[in-house]
Amino acid sequence: MPRYARTLLLAVLLSGAAGSTILAQAAAPAMEPMSAVVANSLTWTDLSVPGFDPGTKMAVINGDPAGTGVYTVRLSFPDGYRFPPHWHPMAENVTVLSGTMLLAMGDRVDDAKLKAYGPGDFLHIEGTHPHFGGARGATVVQLHGQGPFAINLVGAPK
Ligand SMILES: [Cu+2]
Numbered sequence: 001m002p003r004y005a006r007t008l009l010l011a012v013l014l015s016g017a018a019g020s021t022i023l024a025q026a027a028a029p030a031m032e033p034m035s036a037v038v039a040n041s042l043t044w045t046d047l048s049v050p051g052f053d054p055g056t057k058m059a060v061i062n063g064d065p066a067g068t069g070v071y072t073v074r075l076s077f078p079d080g081y082r083f084p085p086h087w088h089p090m091a092e093n094v095t096v097l098s099g100t101m102l103l104a105m106g107d108r109v110d111d112a113k114l115k116a117y118g119p120g121d122f123l124h125i126e127g128t129h130p131h132f133g134g135a136r137g138a139t140v141v142q143l144h145g146q147g148p149f150a151i152n153l154v155g156a157p158k
Contacts, residue, residue: 020089020150020151020152021049021050021150021151021152021153022065022066022148022149022150022151023047023049023058023065023066023073023149023150023151024064024065024066035062037061037062042059042061042074043059043060044057044058044059044076045057045058045059047075049151049153050153051084051086051153052083052084052086052151052153053081053082053083055077055078055081056075056076056077056081056083057075057076058073058074058075058076059073059074059076060072060073061073061074061142063147064147065147065148065149066147066148066149067147067148068146068147068148069146069147070144070145070146070147071143071144071145071146071147071149072142072143072144073142073143073144073149074097074140074141074142074143075140075141075143076138076139076140077099077101077134077135077138077139077140077141078135078138079135079136079137079138079139080134080135080136081134081135081139082109082132082133082134083132083133083134084109084132084153084154085106085107085108085109085130085131085132085153085154085155086130086131086132086151086152086153086154087127087128087129087130087131087152087154088125088127088128088149088150088151088152089127089128089148089150089152090127090145090146090147090148090149090150091124091125091126091127091145091146092123092124092125092127092143092145092149093122093123093124093125093143093144093145094122094123094124094125094141094142094143095120095121095122095141095142095144096117096118096119096120096121096122096139096140096141097119097140097141097142098119098138098139098140099118099119099135099136099137099138099139099140100116100117100118100135100136100137100139101116101117101118101121101123101133101134101135101139101141102114102115102116102117102133102134102135102136103115103117103123103131103132103133104131104132104133105125105129105130105131106130106131106132107130107154107155109132114133114134116136130154
């Protein structure tokens with residue numbers, strides 16, 4: 001598939017039997033001198049990650065999260081969503097755009113550790129460090145970083 005295929009597609013690729021999920025969704029060409037993304041014309045697709053509850057949607061803003069370059073995506077969580085302890089090979093940069101994101105570091109869920117982050121708040125999570133959390137109210141966050149953006153569930157079979 002061409003890297004910048006125009007066909008919108010959400011494919012969760014499982015890398016072999018490992019518990020690693022790479023998020024892939026074709027994005028618009030990003031090699032123009034300038035590209036703009038209009039907030040009300042985003043294409044949201046259901047995000048399916050083994051071990052995660054359904055309900056999250058993803059929109060690719062720039063780049064290709066499955067590639068090796070810089071990517072920007074948005075994730076939308078419904079009120080009350082919780083994501084389990086997981087980690088990423090690369091650093092994850094999170095900017096809260098709306099709602100409230102709950103997050104804590106650690107490989108075991110402990111609600112007492114969760115801290116709340118609101119619009120404009122920014123989190124940098126170093127690669128390989130497990131974290132967990134969720135959303136209070138309908139919440140949209142923007143992630144950016146160096147691809148590939150992969151999700152590894154803590155405790156997943158290796
Ligand atoms: Cu994460």
